Amino acid sequence: ALASLFSRRLRWSLAGLVACVVALAVALWVVTDIHPLGAFYLTLLDLFAIDDPAIGQSLGRQILQLLSGLVGLLLLPVLLAAVLEGLGTFRTASALRKPPRGLGGHVVLLGLGKIGTRVLTRLRELDIPVVCVEADPEARGLATARRLRVPVVLGDVTQEGVLEAAKIHRSYALLAVTSADTTNLEAVLYARSVRPDLRVVLRLYDDDFATAVYRTLRVAHPRASTRSRSVSHLAAPAFAGAMLGRQVLGALPVERRVLLFAS
Structure with a gap:
């Protein structure tokens, strides 16, 4: 919206200047007894310093x-402020949002690659507040985060x-x-601290390593909820079932494995 480009103070300043111009035009009409349009025109000439002295x-x-x-x-300074403020608003709109100061109860999503982008999209479809963390300023998911107005920490x-x-x-x-x-492991360990x-x-790739980490985290933090998933293990059975012409009915992850239901 046009009103979002400029602050309330700047809009009031512009309105005040317009009121002054109208008041000066009315006063000139009363003092000189010329046509109102002519008075308004002469006022604008004086306003923009077009040389027509009243000698x-x-x-x-x-x-x-x-x-x-x-x-x-x-x-002049009001117009300059309007230009700078409009440019600042466009720059802010195209930049990544920062987490609000009082934010709480959100999900911190680490990574905006292929998987992270899909997870982010799904979380926003469920109206779950998200804050993303990404180390690569050229990550593929940053455009999605900007479009969804999701705060991102680079x-x-x-x-x-x-x-x-x-x-x-x-x-x-x-x-x-x-x-x-x-x-991923270092982030989880620090967050748990x-x-x-x-x-x-x-999310871990090496299955033996992931199993050990998963069980260690569950023992070290029995009151917390911990899940370890392998994207490859989750996707491979369904992919293989589809290649064999089976109708995949569902998949149930069990720790680091997946139980596939197919017809």
């Missing part, structure tokens, strides 16, 4: 010309302060779905 005319006309010139001087999750910027201490759950096992009862979903 030899009445004192009222000369005073009004000086006042119109003063209003014209006031108009930075390496292994660096101090990145998860804090995503409000991990007030979040509902952490989804670590990057393509790097060590990054901040909040031992945090619900986490951890």
